[in-house]
Amino acid sequence: MSAPTLLLLILGLALIGWLAARTRAAAFATRPGQRSPALPGHHATFVALCTLAPALLFVALWTTISPALVTDRVLASPAAAQLPPSGFERASILSEARSLSDHGLGAAFHPLAARLAPAYDEAQGHYDALAAGIALLLAFGSGAAAWLRVRPGLRARRHVERGVMALLLAASLIAILTTAGIFLSLVLESWRFFQLVPVGDFLTGTHWSPQVIDPADPGGTLGAVPLFWGTFFIGAVIATAVAVPLGLMSAIYLTQYAAPRTRRWVKPVIEVLAGVPTVVYGYFAALTVAPAVRQLGVAIGIESASSESALAAGLVMGMMIIPFVSSIADDSLAAVPAGMRDGSLAVGATLSETVTRVIVPAALPGVVGGILLAVSRAIGETMIVVMAASGIATLTLNPFAPATTVTKQIVDLLTGEAEFDSAKTLAAFALGLTLFLITLLLNIIALGVVKRYREAYE
């Protein structure tokens, strides 16, 4: 039985339960003027929920464990005896056989896969039928039990309310669980990497060239320091040097100087910058800014100025994060009580003296929080550096020299043609994990700073 049919059947059972419960509840409908703990509709919804929930939960669980059960059954079939005992080929034959069976294709790349496909068909059919039976039985049993409980004293309204709460809770948990799952998979893959390459070599090594890995000493060419330096240099130094002054000054202008009418149209326009797809910033960096930066470098006498310089990527990344800085700085500056501004103006300070000596210092924690959030955004940014930064890892302070970043290297490592369990490919996960931890830490600090600041003026 196919999945859509099964779902339709379960829904049908729920509908029947709904109607049956409604009829039963309507029969004992209270006399006019008497309050009842639940209306017929509540009883009906209660029974429908009781029908749906256990069956759907079962189906969800089943889909996670059934592939393993199916494979076990296939391996027990006679055709499976000819499979190679282990390794890459065995896995590829099995996966081909599975897709042959799923899509009903005739031609197979590997003859053994073609012979295994019927076994897959059989196993899949067997477990599908079993699952459908159990699911329908669960739906019917639990729905019937609920229907039997429909009595005048049943607090169906409260049970339905709990059901709604459980549904909402599940929705919010899915986002959290997904994040946890991403983190877990990163940790697992990184663990495999760190069995090949010592943690110390990876975190402190200064030589990065994953194209030439010495099998005897893979850590020798997988030192991530130049990548983290490049990330820090482009994202935290150059981009911040662009974004902080521009973002802060535009926020000061908009909150303190601009007429309300100007503010009404300038603020949304700046915020639109945040909606520009980063790949568009990437073109801009690679096609417009990078050549200009190279020419500038040559013009001031740096003959080696690269067309994939740290400066070009950093400048454009800085433009990208201006809205983050200016929007949070704007909120923080606007939250400084008007009395402080008046107090300063009233002793004869000019507006710019008031801004630099009173308003910005008072808003500073919020502004710093905004900067940290923007930096965290910048160092996780990928598209701009993929298009504009270099693939060569260097440890340099020269902004005209090529530089690479962690995100750029992850893309390069994973888009090449390499086996999935080599040190080179696994390095991408270790880089991802480290980057994830760094941005997580930055976000926690930033949110903490912003929160503490908000409390100060409430």
Add this chain to the structure above:
Amino acid sequence: MTLPNRSKIEAKGVSVFYGDNQAIRDVSLNIDQDRVTAFIGPSGCGKSTFLRTLNRMNDTIAGARVEGEIRLDGDDIYASGMDVVELRARVGMVFQKPNPFPKSIYENVAYGARIHGLARSREALDAVVEQALTRAGLWNEVKDRLKDSGTALSGGQQQRLCIARAIAVDPEVILMDEPCSALDPIATARIEELIHELRGRYAIAIVTHNMQQAARVSQVTAFFHMGQLVEHGDTAQLFTSPREERTKDYITGRYG
């Protein structure tokens, strides 16, 4: 009228508009050098608006417009040649809600003096701070903790700190906009005492909606209603025998 009355500020035919809305109509009133002038009246009568025209704090409100003439020692403060920054240094202001800066007590008081370059040396600045805090009656309470944050003081102390901050730039006039409305009775009494001590050194105008306070601290009282100056004159006389019916209704508690 026994004292020789030297007018510090003379306002003639002042009207204030917020956009199309007229908040003040044709008010003419003088603030004397040696007497405290109280502005009383029900909420929204324009008394605070009028006070804010005297050091042009209304300039900070978008859409506010002032007509008429206000002279400080004979100079029109709305003339194009008038420097607002200098005007506000001469006419200080204390607000309804204490608004110390989130800086140390010392820095709060030194703020204006630094901006106007009143002290050449650290010692001179220390002296300015001590004098202002002494005049504001706060020195003995804070002299051992000048480095503490101004916002950590009690409400009454914060308001006296704000008075000290205004005094430190050596103004000629101090405007007070309901300075006690956020304070408890004891802190209020302390501020009223302070106003008595400051009288004579500075011309003082105070907005209050507390009629007893007006009677206690002022020598001249001006009664505002619906954006108009209904009557003004000697405080004792205004409270005992008001000339206008509306004044009488207000001070006897008929409305407001």
